[in-house]
Amino acid sequence: MQHEQTGQDPQRRVFHVEHNNAGNRLDREITSTLGELPRERYKELILDGHVQIDGVVVDRPAFKVEGGTKIAVEIISRDRTRPGSTGGINYAVIHEEETFLVVYKPAGMVVHPSETVRGGTLSECLAEKYPGLPTPQGEDRPGIVHRLDSETSGVLVIARTEEAGIELKRQFAKREVKKVYCAIVYGEPRFDSDWIDQPLGRGRQSERISVVPVNEGGREATTFYRTLERLGRASFVECEPRTGRTHQIRVHFEYLGHPVVGDRLYRGKRVLRLAGGKFKVERHLLHAYQLEFNHPVTGDRVHFEAPLPEDMQETLDLLRLEAGTKA
Numbered sequence: 001m002q003h004e005q006t007g008q009d010p011q012r013r014v015f016h017v018e019h020n021n022a023g024n025r026l027d028r029e030i031t032s033t034l035g036e037l038p039r040e041r042y043k044e045l046i047l048d049g050h051v052q053i054d055g056v057v058v059d060r061p062a063f064k065v066e067g068g069t070k071i072a073v074e075i076i077s078r079d080r081t082r083p084g085s086t087g088g089i090n091y092a093v094i095h096e097e098e099t100f101l102v103v104y105k106p107a108g109m110v111v112h113p114s115e116t117v118r119g120g121t122l123s124e125c126l127a128e129k130y131p132g133l134p135t136p137q138g139e140d141r142p143g144i145v146h147r148l149d150s151e152t153s154g155v156l157v158i159a160r161t162e163e164a165g166i167e168l169k170r171q172f173a174k175r176e177v178k179k180v181y182c183a184i185v186y187g188e189p190r191f192d193s194d195w196i197d198q199p200l201g202r203g204r205q206s207e208r209i210s211v212v213p214v215n216e217g218g219r220e221a222t223t224f225y226r227t228l229e230r231l232g233r234a235s236f237v238e239c240e241p242r243t244g245r246t247h248q249i250r251v252h253f254e255y256l257g258h259p260v261v262g263d264r265l266y267r268g269k270r271v272l273r274l275a276g277g278k279f280k281v282e283r284h285l286l287h288a289y290q291l292e293f294n295h296p297v298t299g300d301r302v303h304f305e306a307p308l309p310e311d312m313q314e315t316l317d318l319l320r321l322e323a324g325t326k327a
Contacts, residue, residue, distance in 0.1 A: 019067030136165035154288025
């Protein structure tokens with residue numbers, strides 16, 4: 001599979017379907033190949049007539065693709081006049097002070113606007129409720145000092161003052177912030193706990209991150225993990241990334257041969273079916289569980305948690321039932 005970004009239109013993506021992917025749904029094929037946006041956004045683009053197969057517009061997300069066909073996707077920005085529109089996805093405030101907020105970001109919510117996503121992002125919604133947020137990461141990212149992938153759920157800290165933004169950004173840069181994630185991964189890791197120390201960089205496919213040697217441009221990336229439960233076809237793990245590379249946990253577990261369940265970009269061809277095939281996972285099962293940092297004013301160490309979301313809990317319960325184990 002190869003895809004390209006054309007010189008004439010930087011928002012046009014073109015690729016050919018691999019022959020062994022014949023029969024895939026159109027929306028799934030685009031998502032797994034490009035991986036830049038959530039599947040729901042690609043569905044919208046298909047329904048709005050922005051996808052062509054061999055030059056013919058196809059507006060059915062469930063259309064079955066054929067091997068060797070050429071797919072062209074026009075990635076159109078969402079209407080920026082809809083800053084409060086979240087499509088039913090809402091964040092929750094966990095903790096609120098004058099200098100910062102701690103919020104829960106649900107899966108499916110994008111953290112900040114980009115060239116391809118406008119409206120309903122976390123930063124836009126926060127700016128609407130809390131006017132005057134600082135912009136330590138750029139004018140279009142009010143309050144944002146760190147981020148999560150759109151499909152990753154969990155806890156985020158938001159700066160409310162310029163001084164807090166500078167201090168929190170410094171703590172992330174200096175690796176003074178402790179981040180703990182939970183994930184459900186395929187198979188069973190060899191060790192109960194271990195370090196994954198593999199440098200990461202852009203692969204041949206620009207949207208994918210890969211293990212890349214330092215002498216070829218890879219950047220230091222380390223993740224510590226603990227295997228919390230072994231459940232046969234999958235395991236429940238806890239992860240502490242000591243660096244903050246893009247897709248770090250997802251790529252490191254793919255490298256181990258245990259990709260995150262539901263990850264369309266890094267899972268390969270694996271599919272986990274539960275409850276007799278009736279239950280399916282809609283997103284990669286990665287959750288930012290804990291966040292610990294120094295209070296930006298007092299310097300005291302503070303700790304916040306976001307409970308496991310419903311989809312991950314349901315998956316765990318079904319896996320435990322299948323494996324005959326208890327929580």
